[in-house]
Amino acid sequence: MSQMVATKLILTFMKTFSTFQQAKQIHAQILTNDLTRLEPLFIHRILLCDITNYKTISPYVISILHHLRNPDSFSWGCVIRFFSQKGQFIQAVSLYIQMRKIGLFPSSHAVSSVLKSCAKFEDDLCGVSVHGQVQKFGFNSCVYVQTSLLDLYSKNGDVLTARKVFDEMAERNVVSWNSLLGGYIKGGNLDEARCFFYEIPRKDVISWNSMVSGYAKGGKMEQACYLFRQMPERNLVSWNTMISGYVDCGSIGSAREFFDAMPKRNSVSLITMIAGYSKSGDVDIARELFDRMDDKDLWSYNAMIACYAQNSKPNEALDLFNGMLKQEISLHPDEMTLGSVISACSQLGNLDQWHWIETHMNDYGIVLDDHLATALIDLYAKCGSIDKACELFHGLRKRDVVAYSAMIYGCGINGKVSDAVELFEQMVGESIDPNLATYTGILTAYNHAGLVEEGYRCFKSMKDNGLVPSVDHYGIMVDLLGRAGWLDEAYRLIMNMPMQPNAGVWGALLLACRLHGNVKLGEIAAQHCIKLESETAGYYSLLSGIYATVGKWNDAKKLTIGVEGKKIIKIPGCSWTQLE
DNA sequence: ATAGGGTTAG
Numbered sequence: 001m002s003q004m005v006a007t008k009l010i011l012t013f014m015k016t017f018s019t020f021q022q023a024k025q026i027h028a029q030i031l032t033n034d035l036t037r038l039e040p041l042f043i044h045r046i047l048l049c050d051i052t053n054y055k056t057i058s059p060y061v062i063s064i065l066h067h068l069r070n071p072d073s074f075s076w077g078c079v080i081r082f083f084s085q086k087g088q089f090i091q092a093v094s095l096y097i098q099m100r101k102i103g104l105f106p107s108s109h110a111v112s113s114v115l116k117s118c119a120k121f122e123d124d125l126c127g128v129s130v131h132g133q134v135q136k137f138g139f140n141s142c143v144y145v146q147t148s149l150l151d152l153y154s155k156n157g158d159v160l161t162a163r164k165v166f167d168e169m170a171e172r173n174v175v176s177w178n179s180l181l182g183g184y185i186k187g188g189n190l191d192e193a194r195c196f197f198y199e200i201p202r203k204d205v206i207s208w209n210s211m212v213s214g215y216a217k218g219g220k221m222e223q224a225c226y227l228f229r230q231m232p233e234r235n236l237v238s239w240n241t242m243i244s245g246y247v248d249c250g251s252i253g254s255a256r257e258f259f260d261a262m263p264k265r266n267s268v269s270l271i272t273m274i275a276g277y278s279k280s281g282d283v284d285i286a287r288e289l290f291d292r293m294d295d296k297d298l299w300s301y302n303a304m305i306a307c308y309a310q311n312s313k314p315n316e317a318l319d320l321f322n323g324m325l326k327q328e329i330s331l332h333p334d335e336m337t338l339g340s341v342i343s344a345c346s347q348l349g350n351l352d353q354w355h356w357i358e359t360h361m362n363d364y365g366i367v368l369d370d371h372l373a374t375a376l377i378d379l380y381a382k383c384g385s386i387d388k389a390c391e392l393f394h395g396l397r398k399r400d401v402v403a404y405s406a407m408i409y410g411c412g413i414n415g416k417v418s419d420a421v422e423l424f425e426q427m428v429g430e431s432i433d434p435n436l437a438t439y440t441g442i443l444t445a446y447n448h449a450g451l452v453e454e455g456y457r458c459f460k461s462m463k464d465n466g467l468v469p470s471v472d473h474y475g476i477m478v479d480l481l482g483r484a485g486w487l488d489e490a491y492r493l494i495m496n497m498p499m500q501p502n503a504g505v506w507g508a509l510l511l512a513c514r515l516h517g518n519v520k521l522g523e524i525a526a527q528h529c530i531k532l533e534s535e536t537a538g539y540y541s542l543l544s545g546i547y548a549t550v551g552k553w554n555d556a557k558k559l560t561i562g563v564e565g566k567k568i569i570k571i572p573g574c575s576w577t578q579l580e
Numbered sequence: 581a582t583a584g585g586g587t588t589a590g
Contacts (some may be wrong), residue, residue: 077582084583112583147584154585178585209586216587240587271588299588306589339590371590402590 058083058091065095073099077110080117089117093126100133108142115148119155127152140170147176154183178206185214205233209241216245221254240268247276267293271303278307283316298331306340314344318353332364335372342375351383370396374403381410401427405437412445420445436470443473447480455480471497475504482512487521503532507539514542514549522546 065071065079076099083092096114099106106114111134118127131149139145146169153162162183169176177200184193197203197211208231215224224245231238239262246255255276259269270289277286290296290304301324308317321341324331333341338357345354354376361368368376373392380389393399393407404427411420424442427434434442439462446455459477462469469477474497481490490509494501506528513522526543529536547555 074582081582107582109583116584142583144583149584151584173584175585180585182585204585206586211586213586235586237587242587244587266587268588275589302589310590336589343590375590 058088062091062095073104073107073110076104077107077113080110081113084113084117089120092117096130105137106133108139108145111137111139112144112148115145115152119148119152122156124152124156124158127156143169143171143173143176147173147179150176151179151182154179154186157183157186159183159187174200174202174204174207177201178204178210181207181210185210185217188218190214190218190220205231205235205238208232209235209238212238213241213245216241216248219249221245221249221251236262236264236266236269240266240272243269243276244272247272247279250279252276252280252282267295267297267300271299274300274303274307278303278310281311283307283311283313298334298337301331302334302336302340305337305344309340309343309347312347314347317341317344318348333366334364335366335369338366339371339375342372342379346375346379346382349383351379351385354379370398370400370403374400374406377403377410378406381406381414384414386410386414386416399427399430399432401432401435401438404432405435405441407441408438409441409444412441412443412448415448417445417449417451434465434467436467436473439467439469439473440476443476443480447476447483450480450484452480452484452486468498471499471502471505474501475508478505479508479512482509483515485512485516487512487516487518491521491524501528503529503536506532510539510542514545517546517549519546519550519552 061079061082065075076095080092080095080099083089083095092114096106096110099110111130115127115130118124118130121127127149131152134140134145134149146165150162150165150169153159153165159180162180166172166176166180177196181193181196181200184196193211193214197207200207208227212224212227212231215221215227224242228234228238228242239258242258243255243262246252246258255273259265259273262269270293274286274289277283277289286304286307290300293300301320305317305320305324308314308320317340321333321337321344324333324337341357342354345351366372373396377389377392380386380392389407389410393403396403404423408420408423408427411417411423420442424434424438427438439458442458443455446452446458455477459469459473462473474493477493478490481487481493487509490512494505494509497505506525510522510525510529513519513525522543526539529539533539544555547553
């Protein structure tokens with residue numbers, strides 16, 4: 001293949017190859033370009049690319065590079081830029097290393113691209129070694145290279161080094177200023193950022209957006225809004241930044257006002273609003289916005305599937321997920337999608353759907369990261385496979401509060417109370433602060449084992465950790481006290497709750513009254529349950545069960561009339577993702 | 581023919 005044809009091919013790949021339709025067009029182009037003298041294997045590979053996801057085309061792009069007789073700095077630069085732009089940072093860096101190994105002098109374009117990729121890694125080893133080469137090869141006066149370098153340090157949180165690069169730059173432009181501004185904002189020092197912002201000689205809309213975003217991320221929406229109003233020019237991103245800020249601080253109403261007021265909206269605006277409504281529990285409004293989107297991409301589906309998963313609508317989450325796979329141009333799920341899907345499976349106690357997905361993981365190019373493993377710990381534990389959960393837990397790279405909480409809860413519902421307590425102590429020993437979900441887990445463990453005093457002590461210790469028990473924690477405590485027969489204590493706890501008891505709390509008391517044959521409290525509990533959830537049949541049968549155990553047959557009989565077709569009793573659930 | 585900065589998620 002000639003150098004020129006191959007380079008053209010690379011560029012075509014980069015510019016247009018993102019959907020199946022476009023892939024087909026490329027196939028046609030390849031055929032008409034008389035590339036038939038290519039090695040048969042190579043042609044075969046290109047023709048085989050039944051592609052809907054850019055992840056799949058990486059081998060083809062690399063294979064084009066390897067089929068060049070003498071790939072030069074430009075060809076390498078194109079390919080490195082391709083991977084850097086498509087988010088395949090490891091590939092980009094590895095290609096740069098290969099290029100260096102064969103002794104090619106990198107172009108400033110290639111260096112800028114590879115630095116951008118290095119900036120995405122947590123570890124700054126890569127970036128620092130490229131920095132060394134930058135100095136060795138004399139890119140000191142290239143504003144592009146220097147700015148990417150400065151941005152690398154900014155993004156990795158090393159503002160001091162970023163500042164040093166900035167100060168030593170021979171030439172700066174607004175991108176360099178914006179990059180360092182981003183560094184100050186990421187470091188959370190808003191005062192310093194503000195001073196720097198006012199020093200920027202020719203601020204553009206991105207400088208303003210960054211500063212507004214800094215205030216928004218710091219929860220200072222008044223200041224963000226003040227700056228937003230002062231902006232000489234606003235674009236879509238400016239509006240989206242404001243919406244996102246309001247969503248983050250829970251002001252969905254203000255977010256909506258901005259959303260309605262903005263002159264134009266894109267998918268980011270809609271996705272941000274969907275996430276906002278998901279947080280406020282308005283699933284129907286979120287779905288309305290989702291349906292309004294013309295071209296739904298992976299991010300849109302992920303937002304909506306997550307919304308269902310987080311709002312206890314696992315069936316809807318799975319339906320949407322399956323719908324996404326069955327589309328004409330099917331979207332490939334990613335780690336985020338599967339995280340929500342696993343959570344939905346877990347809420348349903350459905351391992352089958354996961355096992356089906358598991359066999360397709362490789363096709364999707366998904367690797368099991370810590371987030372997914374944590375979701376799976378929860379799923380396996382809830383489905384009773386505590387050993388599998390344990391195995392995943394020990395395989396985690398880093399164990400955070402969510403992982404510990406899922407594992408503690410898993411031990412709790414599987415009757416391994418001592419393991420749960422041990423994990424809890426281990427977690428505290430690692431200076432990880434327990435959150436509300438952790439307490440749900442440990443209290444569930446005590447509850448399962450019937451350890452009333454330990455559970456009660458633990459419940460009371462929550463406030464020592466600065467936590468306010470939620471209604472679900474009260475539910476578990478009422479269940480624990482009630483099952484042990486401490487019915488008056490359970491009732492007193494309900495009466496002293498700082499919030500309105502829900503059907504789960506009263507249901508737990510009702511269940512306990514059924515267990516211990518307490519008519520007086522049972523009637524009170526049932527009354528509340530029926531008032532809160534009149535369509536649930538289980539409450540009636542529990543109450544009638546109480547009457548039956550104490551011989552009040554007539555009362556029992558009255559209740560069994562007309563309860564057919566009502567829902568069975570709801571068992572209080574728990575979710576890691578919503579509890580902070 | 582190729583490069584750098586701002587907005588979306590658990």
